[in-house]
Amino acid sequence: MAEKISFNTQIFSRVRLATESDVSHLHKLMYQMAKYHNYTKVFNATKASITTNLFKSDNPCPPFYSVTAFILEVSSDSFPQNTLKNPIFDPILRTVNLVSPILDSDLELFRTNNNISSILSEVDNKPLSSDNNVFVAGYVLFYPCYSGYFEKPGFFIENMFVRECYRKCGFGKMLFSAVASQAIKLGFTKVDWLTVGWNENAIDFYLGMGAYIMQDVKRFRLSGDGLDAFATNDQDGGDKI
Amino acid sequence: MAEKISFNTQIFSRVRLATESDVSHLHKLMYQMAKYHNYTKVFNATKASITTNLFKSDNPCPPFYSVTAFILEVSSDSFPQNTLKNPIFDPILRTVNLVSPILDSDLELFRTNNNISSILSEVDNKPLSSDNNVFVAGYVLFYPCYSGYFEKPGFFIENMFVRECYRKCGFGKMLFSAVASQAIKLGFTKVDWLTVGWNENAIDFYLGMGAYIMQDVKRFRLSGDGLDAFATNDQDGGDKI
Numbered sequence: 227m228a229e230k231i232s233f234n235t236q237i238f239s240r241v242r243l244a245t246e247s248d249v250s251h252l253h254k255l256m257y258q259m260a261k262y263h264n265y266t267k268v269f270n271a272t273k274a275s276i277t278t279n280l281f282k283s284d285n286p287c288p289p290f291y292s293v294t295a296f297i298l299e300v301s302s303d304s305f306p307q308n309t310l311k312n313p314i315f316d317p318i319l320r321t322v323n324l325v326s327p328i329l330d331s332d333l334e335l336f337r338t339n340n341n342i343s344s345i346l347s348e349v350d351n352k353p354l355s356s357d358n359n360v361f362v363a364g365y366v367l368f369y370p371c372y373s374g375y376f377e378k379p380g381f382f383i384e385n386m387f388v389r390e391c392y393r394k395c396g397f398g399k400m401l402f403s404a405v406a407s408q409a410i411k412l413g414f415t416k417v418d419w420l421t422v423g424w425n426e427n428a429i430d431f432y433l434g435m436g437a438y439i440m441q442d443v444k445r446f447r448l449s450g451d452g453l454d455a456f457a458t459n460d461q462d463g464g465d466k467i
Numbered sequence: 468m469a470e471k472i473s474f475n476t477q478i479f480s481r482v483r484l485a486t487e488s489d490v491s492h493l494h495k496l497m498y499q500m501a502k503y504h505n506y507t508k509v510f511n512a513t514k515a516s517i518t519t520n521l522f523k524s525d526n527p528c529p530p531f532y533s534v535t536a537f538i539l540e541v542s543s544d545s546f547p548q549n550t551l552k553n554p555i556f557d558p559i560l561r562t563v564n565l566v567s568p569i570l571d572s573d574l575e576l577f578r579t580n581n582n583i584s585s586i587l588s589e590v591d592n593k594p595l596s597s598d599n600n601v602f603v604a605g606y607v608l609f610y611p612c613y614s615g616y617f618e619k620p621g622f623f624i625e626n627m628f629v630r631e632c633y634r635k636c637g638f639g640k641m642l643f644s645a646v647a648s649q650a651i652k653l654g655f656t657k658v659d660w661l662t663v664g665w666n667e668n669a670i671d672f673y674l675g676m677g678a679y680i681m682q683d684v685k686r687f688r689l690s691g692d693g694l695d696a697f698a699t700n701d702q703d704g705g706d707k708i
Contacts, residue, residue: 252615255615256615256616259615259616260615260616265616268616268617269616269617270616270617270618271614271615271616271617271618272618275617275618275619276615279613279620285532286528286529286532287527287528287532287533288527291526291527291528291533292528292532292533292611292613293611293613293620365615367613367614367615369610369611369612369613370533370534370610371610371623371625372520372533372534372608372610372625373512373608373625373626374493374496374497374500374501374512374517374606374608374625374626374628375497375500375501375506375509375510375511375512375626376509376510376511376512376516377511377512377513377516378516379520379534380690382612382623384612384613384614384615385614385615385616387615403697406689406694406697407697407698409694409697410694410695410697410698415690415691415694416688416689416690416694417688417689417690417694418686418687418688418689419686419687420684420685420686420687421684421685421687422683422684422685423683423684423685424683429685432687432689435689435693436689436692436693436694436696437687437688437689437693438687438688438689438693439685439686439687440685440686440687440688442663442664442665443661443662443663443664443686444661444662444663444664444670444680444681445659445660445661445680445681445684445686446659446660446661446662446673446678446679446680446681447657447658447659447678447679447681448647448657448658448659448673448676448677448678448679449621449656449657449658450656451677452676452677452678452679453647453650453651453656453657453658453677454651455677456643456644456647456648456650456651457648457651
């Protein structure tokens with residue numbers, strides 16, 4: 227599969243709500259993102275943990291009320307435009323004209339599971355021509371955030387990732403837009419996220435979209451032994467603190 | 468009510484899960500916190516919005532799976548020690564010996580609603596001696612946060628506030644501990660929060676508890692017109708991005 231061109235002049239793309247059938251692809255994407263950020267040493271997400279956090283009864287909240295993932299898919303065939311309206315989230319479609327061809331040497335690894343295609347064709351009530359020709363190219367993971375100061379919640383984007391060969395095509399903005407549009411639909415008034423300071427490309431990208439950096443803010447974390455210390459504190463009773 | 472001493476040598480305190488009956492007190496506390504942080508100009512939380520976000524079907528998630536509040540209460544009478552176990556969250560009790568007396572000139576404003584006391588006495592199955600002598604002194608607002616890198620979620624603490632006259636008694640740590648202990652109980656592996664850089668007291672307090680500051684991290688926000696722009700983007704279709 228190595229040297230052939232995957233996409234030549236045009237690429238069709240879709241952002242849709244992730245389902246349990248995407249877990250295996252999500253896990254690969256999350257690991258790639260951890261690698262990009264040099265976090266593989268602490269990476270311990272598993273397919274089982276992704277399933278639990280996103281889709282299982284351990285987290286009984288519907289999409290958008292707790293952690294939620296959108297999947298970015300690409301295809302050389304167009305996605306059906308007249309998909310029935312999804313009550314939770316209507317997939318977003320975009321056609322991108324390529325400046326240069328895209329070679330995806332991991333194409334087969336990221337083929338969308340038949341499972342999904344059959345679900346989609348049920349929704350659409352007709353077979354999809356693109357059934358076997360849809361590939362996962364990225365994802366965004368986000369959850370609602372709340373403040374005591376504001377009437378409305380916001381979304382916090384925790385991860386956003388587009389596979390390397392699909393960058394510079396506007397897919398990052400497409401994923402981000404999907405979250406921002408959904409925020410507006412729900413009446414939410416902000417979208418927040420963190421960026422590491424060395425990632426100048428990302429910082430320029432976000433500033434160019436109209437976002438601003440919150441000044442003079444420090445992010446704290448308590449984890450590991452520091453957090454475990456509070457397990458015993460709870461047993462102490464009395465007037466220790 | 469001005470000049471009398473509210474608490475002399477000892478103060479009994481309790482951290483419990485907030486209920487809908489606390490909304491009025493929560494709203495006052497949130498406004499006080501906004502005032503402390505000079506955010507009153509943007510403060511637009513209302514009793515209705517707090518009710519919706521924390522307790523209504525607009526957010527169908529149970530406590531700890533979405534935004535959750537703990538209430539800090541104080542009393543000059545002891546809280547019952549042998550309260551029946553609460554399946555969601557066992558109240559945490561502490562007795563604090565005071566170095567100097569506390570004068571709470573807003574005491575009456577923050578009297579716990581009878582509503583709550585009667586709920587508690589039902590749980591306890593006997594009348595509470597402290598029914599009419601319990602006052603709200605602070606709160607913490609937090610929600611679960613997720614990452615694609617990690618197996619387990621964490622908690623993000625959005626607001627933590629102790630009314631001025633009750634500071635320096637360890638109540639901040641008590642509220643924080645309640646969240647940290649709950650994180651451990653649920654198998655969560657971190658607690659995160661933000662602090663403004665000018666708040667040196669808070670920074671010292673958190674570092675002293677074993678927390679660390681995440682270096683080289685920028686917090687972005689998209690809101691207002693910048694966010695609204697994405698509502699129209701969504702209608703564009705085609706290959707604009």
